[in-house]
Each structure stands twice: as structure tokens, then as C-alpha cells.
Amino acid sequence: MPVPVPRQRGVPVAETDRGSACAAGSSSSGDLTLLVIEDDPAGTFTVPELLDAAGTRVRIRIRSARNLTEAERLLTDDVHCILVDLALPGPGEEELAPLKHVLRLAPRHAVLALTTSGDAERAAEAVRVGAQDHLFRDELDGRLLSRAIRYAVERKRADTAQVKLAESRLRAQENARLERGLLPTPLLQGSDLRFAARYRPGRSRALLGGDFYDTVRTADGTVHAMIGDVCGHGPDEAALGVELRIAWRALTFAGLCGDELLSTLQQVLEHERESEEIFATLCTVDIAPDGRRAGLCLAGHPAPLIARHGRPAQLLPYDDNGPALGLLPRARWPRRQVELGAAWSLMMYTDGLIEGRRGPDAKQRLGQDGMVEMINRQLAAGLEGESLLEAAVSEVRDLNGGELTDDVAVLLLSRHGARR
CATH class of the missing domain: 3.40.50.2300 (Response regulator)
Incomplete structure (x- = not known):
């Protein structure tokens, strides 16, 4: 028999309790x-x-x-x-x-x-x-x-x-496109140097952290590389890192280098930062067109690691470096000349790579010495380029006993004939 839809004349907007329908508040969780x-x-x-x-x-x-x-x-x-x-x-x-x-x-x-x-x-x-x-x-x-x-x-x-x-997949695709847009594309056309990089933000689900890097080749054949770290882990720090990277690229193409470039970047940071307590560490390297020597500037940043063919990896000299950007108004950053040799690999990194623990139950930090030992083991195993960086970041995470809380950025430049 057809069953019409009910009219509730007496209580037009109330819940009914006819047949198997139950009164308000008495239904179980499966009703x-x-x-x-x-x-x-x-x-x-x-x-x-x-x-x-x-x-x-x-x-x-x-x-x-x-x-x-x-x-x-x-x-x-x-x-x-x-x-x-x-x-x-x-x-x-x-x-x-x-x-x-x-x-x-x-x-x-x-x-x-x-x-x-x-x-x-x-x-x-x-x-x-x-x-x-x-x-x-x-x-x-x-x-x-x-x-x-x-x-x-x-x-x-x-x-x-x-x-x-579908929304999750679309968001992942959009995030990937956004990340590709925010992370730099190295401009090394005409150079015989090989490039590799790895980036891992510390914040959960973040596209970028406060770490940043870039690599370009100028018209005279010099290859310029930079890596930096804005203190803090929020979106404001990530945005400031992108601004500093873009400013560095523009200033480098404009011909600035060394102390002049870092002084100008400090002005950019002071103008763009949210608080006077925000600072950024930076490492810049300019590699001569012949690839055998480089100028190094450190602004409160860890020194790069160099691996020359047939020799263990070691840190480049890091004494006589300048302060982080944004700490001292009239700071200076001396440029140190470094001999690279004929065949080499140069690894630049942020401190997220060295601040994890030496083991899941250890209290001691990995530090630069522990990082050098780790890289030498991986080089001895024949790792190079992208594989070397992936193994380094993965081992640091495993040693820490879980995900790292700080951002990690690693950049590797290699000259032909060297491990990369």
C-alpha cells in the first residue's frame, strides 16, 4: 500500500514518535x-x-x-x-x-x-x-x-x-608546484660543474622553512653559490628566506660580491623582518671560471665541506668569519680565498644537518665532526651526487631517532672527475 509522507498538524516542527521512530534524545549512536x-x-x-x-x-x-x-x-x-x-x-x-x-x-x-x-x-x-x-x-x-x-x-x-x-591529491599537486616555484632552479648553463640539492622543512606539512639556497653563473663564467638560514621555523621566516634568496640572486647578477653583497643583504633583512630579534646566517662561495679556486664568506654559518679526489672530506677554514646578518649594524664579512684543486666536491649545508643526536638514545649532537665522519663513510661506499645527499639526510634522521625538528638544506657542487 502506498504510504504518504506525514503532516504534523499539531506540532509542525517537532520530532515525531510513531512506529519505530524514536523521541528526541533517546536514539542510540546507530540510529x-x-x-x-x-x-x-x-x-x-x-x-x-x-x-x-x-x-x-x-x-x-x-x-x-x-x-x-x-x-x-x-x-x-x-x-x-x-x-x-x-x-x-x-x-x-x-x-x-x-x-x-x-x-x-x-x-x-x-x-x-x-x-x-x-x-x-x-x-x-x-x-x-x-x-x-x-x-x-x-x-x-x-x-x-x-x-x-x-x-x-x-x-x-x-x-x-x-x-x-580528490581535494587532498589536488592540494598535494598544488603544493608540489608551489614548492617548485619557491625553491630555486640553478642557473649553471655553460658551466662544467654538477649540482645537487636536498631540502626538508622542519615544520609538519610545511612547504618551506627558514632555510634557503641558490646557485647561478654570471656572464664572466664565475659560479656563485649561497646557502642560508633564517632563525625560527614559522611562515614569516620562510617568506623572509625566499626574499633573501631572490635578493641575493639579483645582487649577484648586478655584480656585487663578498662584503658588499652581504652588507646589502643585511639591509634587506632589516627592512623586511618582523622583529629586530630576527637574524639569518649565510655562506656564500664564488668559484672562479677555471674551477680551481673560490672566494668564501661566512656570516655566522657553518663552514662548507670539501672532498678532493683521493683524499678524505674535510671542512674548509672557518676562522675570521663575520657575524650573522641582522646582529650588528656595521658588520663586515671578510672574503677568504680557497684553493679547490682540479677535481672536488663542495657541500654546503644548514645547521639542521648537524644538530640532530648521534643516536636515538644519545644526548650528544652529531656536530660537524660527526657529519664529516658520516660523509667520509658514504663517499667510501661509492655514493655521489643526489644519492650522497639523500643518504646523508636519511642517516641523520635515523641517528636522531625520528624526524628532525629543524629545517635541513644541503647543496652539492662538483667538478668533473671528482666525487659528486
Whole structure:
């Protein structure tokens, strides 16, 4: 027998307690609540109990409203499904206006459309615009409605999960594109040097931390490399790191080098930083066109590591370096001349690589000496280039007993014939 949708004459916006529908506040965690929006009911109906996958009884609690205004007041988070009559008067003259209004009002709820069997095209259109399913009034009975509710709720959950998965994938793709845009592309066209880099932000889910690096070749054949670290780990520090990198590249192409370049970068930092307590360490290297010697400037930054063919890796001289940028108003940064040789690899890094522990249960930091020992083991194992950097970052993380809390950036430049 066809079962009409109920009218609640006495209490038009109250929950009903007929048949298996239960009163407000008495439903168990497995019960479902149906909000019925219908203007011209001819009686009441009951909904039989359902069994879930575990065989547990699930009851349907019915809540009814005669118009969209009443429905909006009754639409709470405990409503699982909405049954809306397509013949209900709605705002404006738009086709399926009541349904579309409900879909905008309740984007997270399952929605069923109610119409007559003679209006199949309209019912199909209702599903196309967002309803989980449609029901024909003249074919409706309680058991059919129960199945439709369960189906609509499960389909909405599946649709929501699919949307979240798609959004997550899209966000990952957008993040990857953003990261590629924020991290530098080395400009080494015409140089025989080989380049590799690894970057790992310390903040969970962050694209970038306060570490930054860059490498370019100027018109005279000199290769300039830089790596730096803004103190702190927030988005402001990451943004400042990007600004300093871009400023360094522009100043380098403009011909600045050494103390003049670092002094100008300090002015940029002082102008852009959020607080006077913010500072940045920096290491710059300019490699002569013949690749055999370089100028080195350190602004409170760890000294690079060099590995020459057939010899153990060691740190470059790091005495007589200048302070971090942003600490002293009139600081100076001496440029030290370094002999590289014919074949070599030069590794520049931020302190995140050396501040982890020597072991999961150790209190001692890895430090520069521990890093040099680690790199020498990896070089002896034949690692080079990208593989060397990946192994170094992974081993530092393993020694620390988990993810590193500080950002890590590592840059490797190699001359042909050297380990890279």
C-alpha cells in the first residue's frame, strides 16, 4: 500500500514518535534521523527498523517541516538524511529551486528527492544536480524508504570521502608546484660543474622553512653559490628566506660580491623582518671560471665541506668569519680565498644537518665532526651526487631517532672527475 509522507498538524516542527521512530534524545549512536520537507501530507507513515552490517537494529527517527524556513530551523548536525518534495514552493522560479536551496543549505547531508512516477525526467534531473537518489510518491512504502535512506547516507559518505581524496591529491599537486616555484632552479648553463640539492622543512606539512639556497653563473663564467638560514621555523621566516634568496640572486647578477653583497643583504633583512630579534646566517662561495679556486664568506654559518679526489672530506677554514646578518649594524664579512684543486666536491649545508643526536638514545649532537665522519663513510661506499645527499639526510634522521625538528638544506657542487 502506498504510504504518504506525514503532516504534523499539531506540532509542525517537532520530532515525531510513531512506529519505530524514536523521541528526541533517546536514539542510540546507530540510529538515523530523517528530515522530511513536504507541504501537503495526507497522513503519517512508519519506517521499519533496519539491520546494519553487524546485525544491530537501526531505528529511523523522523523530523518533519512544512516549508524551507521550518526545515532550516530543524537542520542540525544529527540529521543524516533529508527527504525534500520537488513540488514544494521554493525561492524564485528556478527549476528544482527547493532542492537546490536544500543542497546549498546542507552540503554535508544526504538528500533524497520526492516526486511522482509521472515526473521521471524531473526526478533524474534532481539526481544530476546533487540528490543522492529519488523516490516516487505513488510507489513509496516504508521498507523502500528505509532502504533508500540507508543507501543515500552511505552514498553521501562515499561521495564525501571521494571529494576529500580528490581535494587532498589536488592540494598535494598544488603544493608540489608551489614548492617548485619557491625553491630555486640553478642557473649553471655553460658551466662544467654538477649540482645537487636536498631540502626538508622542519615544520609538519610545511612547504618551506627558514632555510634557503641558490646557485647561478654570471656572464664572466664565475659560479656563485649561497646557502642560508633564517632563525625560527614559522611562515614569516620562510617568506623572509625566499626574499633573501631572490635578493641575493639579483645582487649577484648586478655584480656585487663578498662584503658588499652581504652588507646589502643585511639591509634587506632589516627592512623586511618582523622583529629586530630576527637574524639569518649565510655562506656564500664564488668559484672562479677555471674551477680551481673560490672566494668564501661566512656570516655566522657553518663552514662548507670539501672532498678532493683521493683524499678524505674535510671542512674548509672557518676562522675570521663575520657575524650573522641582522646582529650588528656595521658588520663586515671578510672574503677568504680557497684553493679547490682540479677535481672536488663542495657541500654546503644548514645547521639542521648537524644538530640532530648521534643516536636515538644519545644526548650528544652529531656536530660537524660527526657529519664529516658520516660523509667520509658514504663517499667510501661509492655514493655521489643526489644519492650522497639523500643518504646523508636519511642517516641523520635515523641517528636522531625520528624526524628532525629543524629545517635541513644541503647543496652539492662538483667538478668533473671528482666525487659528486
